[in-house]
Amino acid sequence: MRSALVGVEQPQAGDAALVERARAGDRDAFARLIAPRVDGLYRTAWAVLRNEDQARDVTQETCVVAWRELGRLRDPGRFDAWLGRSLINRCRTALRTTRRARLREIRVEDWSGDAAESVSDPRAEAAFDAIADAESVRAAFRRLSVDHRTLIILHHVQGRQVQDIAELTGVREGTVKWRLSEARKALERALEEETR
């Protein structure tokens, strides 16, 4: 069964033939190949980027570039891994570039001193010690680097194994393990900062 969360689907029977046809320029074959994958790709991009517009753009760009570059894929059986890596790379680019641009606009009506007051409320701190609030985790997640975000989504949310992530991200398994640990610590530290 296909998980709605997973952006890179398990290869289905006949997919390799579709990849071959698409590589030869068959647009219908590409459409049949990509249609069942768009949902998962979008959800993966959304999970990393936490932004609908960016997720849409990244998904669209990944698919269109896949069509354009499909001739360079040597092994049709690795289409999904190739597509997934492309998506992750584009998420990284979107995040890094967004951070690089650095110009941020906030709506005046969103500005309020209430947030600072609530953090200093001792009752809120006590409540947090009991259970990590999901919203705080999401806010902490937004503080993370691109690489940390990606790893946390792939492993902790999508449940991907280290070997799978190594293939997607193009690094060795041992490195993935270490980076996963670092990413998790970073999230915990960010959560501490978020709730301080």
Add this chain to the structure above:
Amino acid sequence: MTRRSIVLADYLIRRALAPTPDVIPPATLLEAILADVAITRPRRRIVAWPWTPETPGQSWRSTPAGRVAWAGIVVALLAAAVVGVVAALAQLHQPPGPLGGRILMYSDHGALFAVAPDGSDPFLVQDLDPWGDPAWAPDGSRFVIVAGSDEGLRLEIRGADGQVEAILRLPARSGTIGIANWSRDGSRIAVTVSVRGINRMIVYDVDDLDAEPVDVTPPGVAVERSRVPAAWSPDGRSLTFVAQDVHSGAEALWVAAVATGSARVVVAAAQSFDVGLGTGDSVAAWSPAGSLIAFEAHDLYGTTTFVVQPDGHGLRRIAPELALTASPQWSPDGARLLFESRRTGREAGNEAWTIGADGSDLVLVMPDGQPRGWSPDGWVLGLSPTCASGINYGAAERCRQDLFLVPATGVASLDDPRVRRLLSADQIDGLLGPNRTGLLQELGWPGTLLGGDASDD
């Protein structure tokens, strides 16, 4: 106040971050993709072999057309071999280094490449691990880079040829490493290192790597997790960075004396604005004469830029008529400040502006593009977005980019004949190779950007 130590359970991470069932792609997304596909051609097609033998075992070369084709192939191969030999010989006579004087660029996928200031002779210097973040020594002879391994992160000094020259000692229990920054004379490196969860500003003496690195972080504060390096003063005696009080969370612009480690607040957050951006990538830049510091802040409307004297006097916001201003960089002569802006309500694309050091003479240098620094002769280095046709990009920064220089007096459009085009997006893609985008994260001349002090010339 004691620090909490939070350990997150897997299920909490999953619960908080997993997309909810209502996270679904827009109904028009697949349609938009297929519309793009319909007007986009694959870059390379596999073409069916057009010839079948009339008799078993017949070679295609035995046909008249086959003989002509075979002769063509042989001639083409010979020509290619000759060209290859000539190119190899030319390469022997023109090695990539030294890199000094070239524009150095670092892509979002860890590729480091260089191009001559006139746009000629671009080449890939190295493919670096994506951890990357190289910072070039002012003379371009070597760089410092964050490298990852199974054992953890480390900070390496490498020569321009990529060979590791030294590994810098990190403090015990160190974690994340920010972007390093060389002092103007190339003798020291400052870098943000997370030590036991608190970001510290560490300074290395490059001429004496056996010496203990110096922690110049003021007590009770954490340096902003820095994607942009701290700024060295022109005389190399002081470092400026944004740091946060670990108890109150208030951010301030600090100046630390490297020799003594003493530090003081130059600008504290005020009722009307916060110092820094609160995102770990706030820029501060000393003017070349050391008389002013430009820094980013955050006010009611978003990112803004201020200048202040190093003693804290003379604080003023630059270009108050522009709602959003960021990324200040001083011209080599210190007379003008380059920054980027995006007018409120504008959906995409930034503008490059300059303003006199005294706050007068605001000039729009470049519409629709990102300024990335000054050339040594006072031109503005910029990147323009180039959106591939048929792809509905939502924001300019996600488009492919051209690299160019514009005169500091400004141009109305990038079609102005005075604009010097250095590299096209296609050329950048060609340098990077297949399946990679050409988005550039950092670039500039050694000592001006790419981890160098943006205020230095």
